[in-house]
Amino acid sequence: MTGKTHIIGGLVACQAADLFLFSTTSGFSYYAAGVAGALLPDICHTHSKIGRRFSVLSKVVATLFGHRTFTHSLLFLVAVNLVFLAFFPEHVAIQRGILIGMISHYFLDALTVRGIRFFYPADVRVRLTRMRTGGVGETFLLVGLVVCIGYLFVAF
Template sequence: MNGKTHLMGGLAACAVVETVMDGSDFSPLFYIGGMVGAFLPDICHVHSTIGRRLPLLSKMISFVFGHRTFTHSLLFLGIVHVLLDMVLPEAANVHIGLFAGMISHILLDMATVRGVKLFFPFTMRVRLPLYIRTGGKVEGVVQLVLIGWLIIWSYQFVQSWL
């Protein structure tokens, strides 16, 4: 999936989490965390949105692990969780948003032809039964569906305040 799809997926995942958890006390950092999380797994791809902003780190991770392996795995999610607990122990909003974005990213990439190595270091690739080609017309439809869902959710969210 491309960066726009991941961004919309991360925001949609945050909206779902906020609804399910009744996150009325979530700060804007929750959604910022979701947007960062939506891009973070692609740190292994030098031409990705985050890879272009952190080129040295991206090149090192890509060289060592390759694309859609370690940074798209449950192991990576666990390591990020431990690091966040050490660095930002009081920032629950950021943690939850970041993980919503990261999980949405991994799920969206599981819906592509290549899938992901979810159980890295094991080499098995995991792909959803229905999958699409990255950058194709169907991905554009996925983007539109996510945008539409976000618009509907935002409208309902605002109406609940009035």
């Protein structure tokens, strides 16, 4: 998926979680963290939005792991969560936002032809559909996600 789809997907996931799971109104930092989390797994791709911003780190991660492996895995999700628990335990809203954004990223990339290696280092790909990144299917999905944002905002 492209960066814009991940951003909107992260926002929708955070909005839905905020409404249906947490039953509290979260602030700007929660949603900003959701966007950051939605982009974070693509640090392994040097041409991604986050990869271009942090080019040196992106090149190192891409060299060590390749694309859609470690940073698209349950292992990485747990590692990020542990870092937050150890170093930023008081920032619960930011931790939740980042984790929800990452989960939305995983789900969206699992819809693509390449899928993700969610159980890395095991060489098993999780692939839910065979949508092409940047294709017509992604465009329809993006429009649907934008409609979801509007619906959740107005309805709740």
